[in-house]
Amino acid sequence: MSHANAALTPRQRARIGRLVIEEGWTVASAARFFRVSYPTAAKWAHRYAEMGRAGMDDRSSRPHRSPNKTAQPLVRKIVHKRLKTRRGPVEIASLTGVPASTVYAVLKRCRLNRLSHVDVATGEVIRRYEHDHPGSLIHVDVKKLGNIPDGGGWRYVGRAQGLRNRLATPGTSRSRNHDVNLGHAFVHTVIDDHSRLAYAEIHDDERTTTAIGVLIRAVAWFAARGVHVEAVLSDNGSCYRSHAWRDACRDLGIKHRRTRPYRPQTNGKIERFHRTLADGWAYSKHYNSEKARRAALPAWLHFYNHHRQHSAIGKVPPITRLNNLPEHYN
Known part of the structure; x- marks a missing residue:
């Protein structure tokens, strides 16, 4: 096969064939002129006579028959x-x-x-996909997290101290079975399919109006970075099945798609982002309060979008996949 130090490239092979076949050179003269052996020059001259310029390219070295190949x-x-x-x-x-x-x-x-x-549930080969430009499809979902009591949660201070912290936190309520309830944080997440650029907001519920507000602000956030959102993919949560959500997508000029029921793999990119979110922010260190954890989210999102190398897109930060930002012209 031809390489940087090859004596004969496809162009040189064609010159040998043309000199011998069309201009009447002898094979020996052509071999001496190009400093190759006589059989080599004869091979290319013969192939040029049979196939022309198309016969000068490299051929596969794979044998025609493999008797020992696995049945x-x-x-x-x-x-x-x-x-x-x-x-x-x-x-x-x-x-x-x-x-x-x-x-x-x-x-x-x-x-x-x-x-x-291989997919664990089905045993089938995983089919991966990626849209060809930013904004072609965004994924939306909600990550539900338990609020952290003042003084820290059980993951870092232990279950006994964690329970005492929960009881001492203002606003704590108890149900009939005496379970302590601090409430939950609902992280509404949006991620671009092509670039993996992420947007997130923390709210105290996952109602339709909240989800619509997040979508409107996310579309504006992407637009400020030159990304025009064309479609959105969500699961079958009640807020995404509502008429209000449908109307909001129509007003924004976005096509709404939903995953197949009981098939979270379809929305796998944002499910994987939730794992990264949990490891890198939600449970990454000891937070003394829920307020402290929520305050740390913007800084972590900036790190994720601008500095963290993403293995699925070639070990570069997601922001580098946008082609209309200063110093990003890919």
Whole structure:
């Protein structure tokens, strides 16, 4: 195959063929002129006579026949056991009677060598997608978090002290079964499918009016960064199934899509963002109060959008995928 130091590139091969076939040079003269062996010059001259310029390109070195190739019925058996039982190469080798190295080679050819490619629930190969430009689709959802009592929650101070902190926090209520209730924080999140740029607000409910307000402000936030939102994907929560939400999307000129019922994988990008949100902000350190945690969200969102390397988009921050910001012309 041709490379940086190759003696003959496809253009040089064509010159050999043209000189020998069309201009009457001898093969020996062409080989001496281009400093290659006689068989090499003869090969390219013969191929030029048969195929012309199209025959000068590199050909695959793959053999026409592979007698030792794993039979297709055995390949299907290996793939079936991998998908249905999620077994490793050694276990599959024990069940099929072939070497583990062969099983691994088959799994690698079929892109099943890593179980991350296989859906845990269905056993099918995960189908990944990404829209081709920012704003083509945004994902929306709500992350529900328990409020932190004054003094800190049980994750950092222990369950006994955490309960005492909850009882001492103003506004704490008790239900009939004496459970302490501090309420919940509802993080309304919006993420762009292409760039993974994220927007979030914290509210005390997940009502339709709240969700609509978040959508309107998120669309304006993306527009300020040159992103025109075309469609929004949500789950089947009550706030997203309402007529008010439908009318709000229509007024904004956005097409609304909903995920298949009981199929959160369809909205997987924002579900994965929620995990990052929890690890990087919500439960990342000891907060002395819910107010302190809420105050830390804007700084973490800035870090996520502008500085944190995102593995799904080539280990670059999401903001770098916008093509209309200063110093971002991709």
